[in-house]
Amino acid sequence: MTFKKLHICLLAAIMVVGVVVTSTQAEEKVWVGLVGIMTGPNAQNGEFTRTGAQLAVDEINTAGGVKLPNGETRNLGLIVVDDQGKPDIGLNAIRKLVADERVLGFMGPDYSGITFPTLFVGEEAGVSQITSSIAKKITHSGFKHIFRGRSNDEMWIKALIDYSVGKLSKKSIGISFTNIELGRSGRDVAKAYLKDKYGIKPVVEVSHTYGDRDLTASAAKIVKANPDLLIDWGTQIEAALLIRALRNLGWQGTFAYNAADDIFTSLAKELSVGVIGPQNWVWSKDDSKTKKFVNAYESKHGKKPSPHSVIYYDAVHLFVQAISQAGPNRKAIMDYLHALEEWDGVEGSYRPSTEGGDMSTATVIIKYNEEILPVVVTEFE
């Protein structure tokens, strides 16, 4: 009895404090939200999204803030919620975000497995959502509020296959994937494209469980079929484990992977040499906007931005443009975005008015050279 009472008192006290604290934030700002994977084994990905967004927020505020159509200038605020890489947590997180009236638009999630089942929340609330998830069906399921800040997996797979089969003339292809939404979507698109355009059937198809740390059996299956090229689709941890198991078993083929970025190379180390992969963007791209962004990011964080960071950086700028043109109103912002034909960001050119919401088609294929630096081998717009 006493413990229960104590507990209720504690809860009440905390709630009171919470109310007081939030109500003292009376400073007027315009707010955008960010949902991402902030804790958990893949939190590095989320961290890159957050720092990318925050860089843009800081830049805007340093330059004076957001200029509203009525002439006022307000500072920009960012609310970050954690989805922990889990759909049910993500659902609650997005619900909380959207329930906050001040949030004019939000970015994320990154994981397709969280974005897809939670789309209905943003849709019902009429809030614009810019995501970095690559699974194709996110923009092909009839949701009107969603915008994708990067090329989707269909574009990536096509670019990758065109490069490796078309240009490099790889003949036998294997497919492996992590058994999550992202992986399965990639597998479906790859098989379909290989069949339709090149008439190729994969010589082996293997999946592994998310969180599994012993991929020897999967690797053995692949090595037995011995493809020239393996297309792996999943998270960085499994990919790094897989490539190590493959090399341990003597496989010499080319490893192609969807998230070939610094997180991957920090785990795979010297095994990353020769790995190719599609990306929306990479820091070694040779144009002035990229260089400027990379410098700004690096001087603040001491490391190169990931392909995710640029999406969220651009997304913040895009939202700010919408707010300054259409005003701090959810519906007005969405209408504005739907009408916007073209907008230039660091990643490339965006077309928010595209049916379904695929704003960007910028894709690069990178290959890791001897120094484990990503070299751009082809670009697609």
Added chain:
Amino acid sequence: MLSQLILFGVSMGCLYALIAIGFVMIWNTAAVVNFAQGEFAMFGMFLAYTAHVMWGVPLWLSLPLAVGGTAGLGYFTERGLIRPILGSDPLSVIMVTIGLQILFSNGARVIWGTQPFHFPNFLGSNVWRIAGLLLSYQSIAIIIIMITIAVLLHILSQKTRFGKKLRAVAQDREIASLMGIKVDQTIAYGFALSAGLAGVAGVLMAPIIFVSADIGLPLLVKSFIAAVIGGFGSYPGALIGGILIGVMDNLIGFYISTDYRDVMTFLILILILLARPEGLFPHHR
């Protein structure tokens, strides 16, 4: 391919076996089911990571330090947290170890972060080609170390005073104390040794599965099952059980299915248990 799979399975299985042996040792001497056994392995690998990768201490020093540190953690855990409730309601003791599992794994998360870290191979990433088989240096090292430890443990158990004390306490605590053995101290050292074994496993595992804070629980489940099929309480049983699991993982994953690998492994384990409920090497105390 088959022999390759078996070899990798054996080397991975040795690691499970090490943890399982430590687990059984704690059970035999203190009648405690140590839910935090997997965390000791995790701790070992993090100590090695901090020493070698973060601070640049050379490998030949980092590894013993890591194992020693883990053994120390085991000793202090027993003295501070287990000893007070030893002998009381066994369920309370389990709850303490469950609490410790949560404490240690989240402590590691707070200190080092949640993402996995790379740990360099001890002897380089080369593979050795022998009789048409490819073996990674790491796997060979694991098997050699395992054999060494098994021999050392045997010598310890049969020839040294400490080993005899451990066996005496395991057989009968009251009589052991009547014979002048300091039971409490022996149990504490037994804990330290068990934790140390888990630490060795963790350190050997680090280059293979990446250093991360959340591997404790899966390792615990695997080693627990290994100990049980071996016949709970038997050291050779734990060893065989661990290796069996390592090999089965690979064989089942390859020949049957990678998705259902864990399910099939469990089903086979259940069948073994139903056929022989006392385990493969029943241990009668």
Added chain:
Amino acid sequence: MYKRITLLLISAVLIALPWLLPPYPMQLMVFVGVFAILTLSLNLIVGYVGMISLGHAGFFLVGAYTSALLTVDFGVSFWLTLPVAAILTAIFGLCVGFPALKLSGHFLAVITIAFGLIMHVLSVNLEWLTNGISGISNIPRPSFFSYVLRTDAEYYYLVLAVLALVVMVFYQLIESGVGRALKAVREDETGAACMGINVNRVKVVSFVVSAAIAGIAGVLYAHYVRYLNPDSFTIDISIRVFIMMIIGGIGSISGSLIGAFAVYTLPEALRFLNEYYYLVFGALVVAMMLFLPGGLVSVSAAFQGKTIVHPRVLLWFSLKGGRKEDRHGRNT
């Protein structure tokens, strides 16, 4: 007398809760209710019969997914899916209960862990049935004729009603001959068998009933959160429920309720600690067990009647059922 008054007071508070609490704590209380039911189901096996189960998340899963699939894919009414899910989960309980006869102690623990893990893997991989890792979304709320239980308060009363029912059933069981039989089995299997109690039947039946109740909890869970995916049913949940039961006090009905409340709301109260909160939680569990092994119920005198945790109770550790350790550390 004193007990009746406290019971009345507590009931009054529980019923009035939707008026006293703001929305977010109200949502928490619904979860507390669901997990209280789950904890009670575990308590039946562990606290009363003395067996061990570390895979109750598996039963939870079966109940939740059964009801979700029936309502989403086939439009079956919630009130029909509830008994169906309970029966299906009970069948699974039967399957796990039989091996439980031959094994006990840590062997049983392994089987139950295996069960929980197998259920999880199946729910991930049987995509044609469970939609795999993407899960099932848009699970409808139950409706009374045409009135949909849309608000948190309404759902809370549903959960409260089911919980009250389960508690009453338990209470009757304990008082009756069945309860005495359970206690007899827990204390001394051989002795119980000598008294004419069919030990095997007691064990299997309690597994079946426990599973069914866990399945019911699953149904309530599914229709509240309205989105299911395999990640909500891992071994962590099994361990969490175990902790709830122990912290509350095993073998005690009120213990299970208090334990569920404490363990579920504590992380919320500790939320300001951010990434440290689970760490503190672990420390608290350890501290609890060191200083208050009888569970929270042993704190207050008012709950004495039903809370005896017999110090010699534990069959969990025996290599063969019914054995306890003597002071030599041997099995008698």
